[in-house]
Amino acid sequence: MNIETKYQGTVEINDENIITFSKGIPAFEEEKQFVLLPLEEGTPFFVLQSTATTDVAFIVLNPFEVVSNYQIKLPDATLEMLEIEKEEDVATFVVLTVKEPFAETTANLQGPIIINVNKQKGKQLLLSDTDYQTKHPIFKEAALQTTKEGK
Incomplete structure (x- = not known):
């Protein structure tokens, strides 16, 4: 099936790759x-x-690639809704707010998108009991990690 995309024009996709968000995204x-x-x-x-x-x-990103200590606990209701049985079923992404210049782009760490990659089901969590920010600067963290690792 072909779909029109915002950033890449017309793209052919496989029906098996469609992720269903039964309640949409907030x-x-x-x-x-x-x-x-x-x-x-x-x-x-x-x-x-x-x-x-x-x-x-x-625009989304795997938060574990830029925030070294990012952790979330999935509520039982989310595990059940997405039919998650094991950790390997889960892919986690965070939504970016793209800024100009791009180096000032931020990530919403309070609203991770959780996907069961085997069942193609998704949900955006809204974390309330957390110190994570909705506008976490991703490049500052990555620069700090690179400096610490001596790269």
């Missing part, structure tokens, strides 16, 4: 089906693209 509750597409070859960024609405697309 503020986009009517959007139930998305596909995860690489933003650009060789980068850690992805696009969570609605299959129905071209303009509904989020």
Whole structure:
């Protein structure tokens, strides 16, 4: 099936790659089906693209790649809803707020997107009991990690 995407024009996708968000994503509750597409070859960024609405697309990133101590505990209701049986079933992403210049881009660590990669089911969690920010600067953390590791 072909879909129109916000960043990559017309893209052919496999029905098996469609991720269903049964309750949508907060503020986009009517959007139930998305596909995860690489933003650009060789980068850690992805696009969570609605299959129905071209303009509904989020730049996302695996938070564990940029925030060394990022941890979340999935509530039992989420495990049940997404039919998660083991840790390997889970992919976690955070939505980025892309800024100009790009080095000032931030990540919403309070609202991770959880995907059961085997069942293609997703949900955005809204963490309330946390010190994580909605506008976490991702490049400052990455620069600090690189400096500490001596790279």
